[in-house]
Amino acid sequence: MKRYNPKEIEPKWQQQWAESGIYRASDDSKKPKRYILEYFPYPSGAAMHVGHVRNYTIGDALTRHARMNGYNVLHPMGWDAFGLPAENYAIKTGISPQEAIKQNTTRFKQQLIQMGFGYDWSREFASSDPEYYHWTQWFFLLLFRKGLAYQKESLQWWCPVDKTVLANEQVENGRCWRCGSEVEKKALKQWFFKITDYADRLAADLDKVNWSDALKSMQRNWIGRKEGINITYKVANAKTSEEIAVFTTRPDTNYGATFIVLAPEHPFIQSVMRQTIVPKEGPSHWQAVEQYVQKALAKSDVERKEEGRLKSGAFTGLYVTNPLNNKQLPVWVSDFVLMDFGTGAVVGVPGHDMRDFEFAKQFDLPIERVVVGSDGDKSPITRAEQVQEESGKMINSDSLNGLAIHEATQKMMDLMEERGMGVRTHTYHLRDWLISRQRYWGAPIPIVHCESCGVVPVPDDQLPVVLPPMQSFEPSGDGRSPLARVPEFVNTLCPKCSGPAQRETDTMDGFACSSWYFLRFADPHNAQAAFSQGKVKYWLPVDDYIGGAEHAVMHLLYARMWVKVMHDDGLIVFDEPFMTLRNQGMILAPDGQKMSKSKGNTIEPDLLIEQGYGADSIRIMELFIGPWNQSANWSVEGMGGSFRFLQRVWALTQDFIAAKQAETGSKEAELRRAGHRAIKAVSDDMRTLGFNTAIAALMEYVNELYKLKIDDPFASKDAWQFVVESLLQLLAPFAPHITEELWHQLGHTDSVHVSEWPKYDEAVLTVDQMTIVVQVNGKVRAELSVAANAGAETIIEAAQAHDRVKPYIEGKEIKKTVYVPGRLVSLVV
């Protein structure tokens, strides 16, 4: 008998699959469609490790299972090639990004193929192909025409190492999401996509999709719509007539307001510094304000955070009047107030807000209580009272007294609107998406700047605006893209007036390129349009989208916005791209740490294949290690178990093929029952994505067949044929090579992967004896073997008569009897 040798069979079938094209999707089929997609990877210099592989293993198992169940399946693969990872890799290695992408995609593709993943490679493309970014630019212009792409000069996050601006989503704890360096603020003119126009729809439409609650709440929190009111305060002691608008979600506490704080960047503060707003008594405090603001603006975001709870600030010498009670509230400036949230101004209610409390303590401002807790405590405040809506009641608040907080909030807003003190409004945590990058390796923004015509879009027939090759493309750091150093690129003619003009030199954020790639897979080689509407209508939306949760507030939000823009423009009929989203759990190193090249703890599939485990064992291990959506530590020992399992499948099938087969044997019924039971178990598990339990069921199946083999050494020929073939088919989505090889050894000429998923018959599953558990007072006391068709009365009688039960019920009254059909009898005495 030949030994199981993955090194021999795996490359053979990979080649055969490529030649026969069994994974190619047909755009024209009577079968129902299924579009299964994994996030397309960015081909960095580091090869894929077993953590990445898990993602694709899940997608591939779903794909194969769907195909065997009669679906026309689209399972494509491409490359998220533009962006910093590729460019930084190119800079480090001294080769061009174009060349780096070619090298890295070749490497990645080879890794994917050797894992046996069944992709339709005829649809492969990279986002850096001009044939692709042609249409990324076209979509930019669509957004531009619809007023959703605009330019604005403002303070932006700037990464001093990557030398580019970053979107709000790409700053994590004050650090660049790519390189981890502290970000700075820089005043630059930048391009934005108006994603805030879509904020409410992006939040509301989460109800339409089948995503995990965790991910939905992450997106909702990021969008962060908050209801509140803009209160207008009149400045009481300025020479000129001035007003300050303050956004708050808690106007109910306004009777407890004791001061106003503005952000250092606030225009009002700027005017105070320039002495255009001065108190009637004369300009007394402007110098302190100026000193404070200068110091505050010089601080980095990280520095601000490191100060933590220690509040700083300066008094402006000005007061506003609280229209509710005519109290005078001093106006302060402090950097704990953010200019880009709400109105950049806060009303200080130190009795009921932690930050306001800290500020008041720091500067000795009054602290008042206007809400009591459920315990009715009215003692002087020594810490900020975080009173929740359910328990708090208003005090010291005039007409609001006695009301619960949420009632008081509404009543206060009504009151303020009636008296013209404020206007209800809402605000978002979400900001517009900053998409321009001062980097070389991206899709050029298709805009021309003309001295007489202004900002002019590049006409469709002049697309794509091709990224020119550059010898040295390092970022300059002066806020200008490297493309600004290429005169042939920059200097052009205005499409409108044909006068001399200059091209926009910023490139687009890589996330723009990945915001529509899933549509392109439906029609990847279309040169006339981004896609044919018919093909997209057939394939989209994506049925199963598989990837990690790290994209929750970036890619997944951006792509949803683009799809809504396209929907509104009539290009597509759906407005959500990913109906079901699957976030796979991360594979950690055996020590529980994240795998990374820098830590040197990555485990690469190539090595395991080289060691002889084979791709199939790795795939089994990826799924069997635990629930697909939970993280797990990689186990070196576990690999041996996966390999042993496949080896047992191999040996069993070899023995079956070699055996002299009789027509009938002694265990035919048991064999068939085992087969049908396994089909049911695996089919059920596949529906709920229980890959680990599906594999466990297959292991049990194999163990059972090994035992049956002892009593019936392949005597029942037809039954054995059935159980072995079912085993191979049920295993095929997980271990495509070994099953294909054995399937052919059994005499089939078609691929196991296009065979029909086996069906089970309930009638075969029924047994004539069943086991009933007997409980007395909730404790298991006996097991009863009874005929499957026995009636409840017979079973209860038998239970009471059981030797092991009698001692517990003898001489006692049975107060209650519960019979759960087919399961147990519960007696209460």
Next chain:
RNA sequence: GGGCGAGUGGCGGAAUGGUAUACGCGGCGGACUUAAAAUCCGCUGGCCUUAAAAGCCUUGAGGGUUCGAGUCCCUCCUUGCCCACCA
């Protein structure tokens, strides 16, 4: 500070409110072998017991609902992830 999860043997984990610990790893024993590896077959939560039987205990802690709770409810502890001076 806010929002989501998760706590089960030595380890990864399984369990529509119905025999907790399936399956795998590891460990122990046996068969095969000159021997080892590989393979095959058993055993493997804790306490008590020479051993077995029987019994008792056990799903982070404590309460509750129920004939019956890992599962449902309440309180607490621990831990992971995401967001965060967001007003």
